[in-house]
Amino acid sequence: MSSIWSRSSGPGSLSIWTRALQGIEFGDGTAKVMAGMTVKDMLLAAGERNLTIITGQDPDVGFGGWLAGAGHGPLTTIYGMGADQVVEMEVVTARGEFLTINNHHHPDIFWAMRGVSPNNGLQRSSQLMIKGGGSTYAIMISATVKTYPNIEVAILSHNYTTTPESEDFWNMLTTFHNEIPYLSDAGVMGYYYAFANLSAVIPNNPEIGIVSVTFLIAEKSTSEAQAILLRMEKKFRSTTIIRDDKSVPNFSQAWAAFPPGSVGLNARLGSRLLDKKALASSNLTSVLKTAMPKKDVRILLGNLVAGRKPVNNAVLPAWRSTYAHVIISKNWEIPSERDASWRDLPQHTQALIDLAPDMGAYMSESDPSDPNWQQNYYGSNYPRLLAIKKKWDPQGVFWCKPCVGNELWSVSDGDGIGQNGGKLCRV
Numbered sequence: 001m002s003s004i005w006s007r008s009s010g011p012g013s014l015s016i017w018t019r020a021l022q023g024i025e026f027g028d029g030t031a032k033v034m035a036g037m038t039v040k041d042m043l044l045a046a047g048e049r050n051l052t053i054i055t056g057q058d059p060d061v062g063f064g065g066w067l068a069g070a071g072h073g074p075l076t077t078i079y080g081m082g083a084d085q086v087v088e089m090e091v092v093t094a095r096g097e098f099l100t101i102n103n104h105h106h107p108d109i110f111w112a113m114r115g116v117s118p119n120n121g122l123q124r125s126s127q128l129m130i131k132g133g134g135s136t137y138a139i140m141i142s143a144t145v146k147t148y149p150n151i152e153v154a155i156l157s158h159n160y161t162t163t164p165e166s167e168d169f170w171n172m173l174t175t176f177h178n179e180i181p182y183l184s185d186a187g188v189m190g191y192y193y194a195f196a197n198l199s200a201v202i203p204n205n206p207e208i209g210i211v212s213v214t215f216l217i218a219e220k221s222t223s224e225a226q227a228i229l230l231r232m233e234k235k236f237r238s239t240t241i242i243r244d245d246k247s248v249p250n251f252s253q254a255w256a257a258f259p260p261g262s263v264g265l266n267a268r269l270g271s272r273l274l275d276k277k278a279l280a281s282s283n284l285t286s287v288l289k290t291a292m293p294k295k296d297v298r299i300l301l302g303n304l305v306a307g308r309k310p311v312n313n314a315v316l317p318a319w320r321s322t323y324a325h326v327i328i329s330k331n332w333e334i335p336s337e338r339d340a341s342w343r344d345l346p347q348h349t350q351a352l353i354d355l356a357p358d359m360g361a362y363m364s365e366s367d368p369s370d371p372n373w374q375q376n377y378y379g380s381n382y383p384r385l386l387a388i389k390k391k392w393d394p395q396g397v398f399w400c401k402p403c404v405g406n407e408l409w410s411v412s413d414g415d416g417i418g419q420n421g422g423k424l425c426r427v
């Protein structure tokens with residue numbers, strides 16, 4: 001499956017294989033989804049029944065890890081985060097009990113498991129460390145989530161290109177970010193990536209600055225959708241626009257056909273959730289230049305994933321005022337470059353943190369060594385989450401860094417993240 005931090009693996013540990021937990025049962029406005037399903041499995045099943053179901057963007061992302069971590073996706077701006085869809089879960093707790101949890105039965109752990117973050121479980125038995133799948137609270141067996149009627153969606157793929165590293169490029173990138181709140185409030189969702197010079201990052205490509213966006217606009221014709229983008233596009237200077245616009249009558253089926261992204265890359269991510277204020281900042285151009293230098297670090301995707309309507313669950317509160325989820329990626333080609341890349345990344349991420357100091361980051365697509373992980377990944381929910389953790393898992397059966405309760409443990413491996421061996425000790 002697809003944890004960017006490799007949270008589902010670790011030397012000296014026992015993994016719990018959830019992939020075989022397959023199946024989806026549709027009810028009246030809901031679907032009971034087994035934890036081993038992927039985005040693609042869910043979309044195909046919903047599409048066949050002319051229904052919409054909320055999933056992540058990549059077809060290979062697993063339901064279990066995605067949902068527990070809040071889970072954003074192509075339609076979360078209009079329907080809410082993945083965790084906001086859940087009405088009930090079946091779980092196995094650290095004590096080995098199989099429980100059905102909802103707002104009436106065990107509401108505290110039900111609150112925590114919707115949005116808290118997925119992670120490795122780790123159990124110590126004498127000298128043996130056993131590591132397995134599971135959130136810090138329990139292993140999810142299934143979740144019953146809301147479903148919605150089928151929707152038609154306009155999918156507008158626009159490549160905006162300029163001369164590389166030019167003022168026109170930075171103007172375009174800044175304008176695009178300035179316009180995100182307007183677009184998002186008008187119902188525009190989607191994904192983008194930007195390179196100041198495409199050929200510097202991906203050899204054998206043209207020397208251009210590029211912002212490439214897949215816009216998704218529900219229940220609008222392509223011409224209505226194009227009209228919404230026009231306000232922004234008129235502001236670009238010396239920009240070539242290549243458009244590939246279409247409308248899909250059954251979104252679930254159409255999205256299931258998208259190819260999966262790459263995994264196993266030599267890359268480390270930094271990210272920040274940006275609110276309206278950050279996106280309107282007069283410093284935005286200089287922040288983007290710092291966050292995204294000429295080579296290696298690049299902004300990948302944003303907006304379009306917010307889920308701003310509050311729900312009583314453990315989703316990081318910053319998501320409720322988010323307009324852009326911005327990710328930068330530091331890559332290395334040979335192992336000896338890894339450490340320098342890791343040391344280099346935080347200074348770029350810091351520019352984004354300074355831009356939105358009161359926001360946070362999406363844990364599943366961020367830097368695993370963030371020293372302010374409690375605040376950045378859990379915000380004001382952290383004290384309550386820790387209390388629930390101590391109640392439901394007092395022995396620390398489930399662990400990962402940096403998940404709730406991690407401050408009670410120390411890891412002595414080389415990178416301090418816990419995936420590369422070393423000892424895990426109680427503090």
Ligand SMILES: Cc1cc2nc3c(=O)[nH]c(=O)nc-3n(C[C@H](O)[C@H](O)[C@H](O)COP(=O)(O)OP(=O)(O)OC[C@H]3O[C@@H](n4cnc5c(N)ncnc54)[C@H](O)[C@@H]3O)c2cc1C
Nearest residue numbers: 001002003007057062064065072118119120133134135140
């Ligand atoms: C290519 C790619 C695209 C992505 N796209 C998106 C996206 O569009 N939206 C988004 O929100 N995120 C996205 N992510 C991030 C992704 O949601 C997280 O990495 C998530 O943790 C993946 O979960 P998984 O179950 O596939 O992975 P796994 O590696 O199987 O699990 C990740 C963690 O979750 C835990 N876990 C898994 N299943 C369960 C369970 N049943 N009960 C308890 N804990 C469990 C595991 O123990 C593990 O620690 C993407 C990641 C990749 C690599």
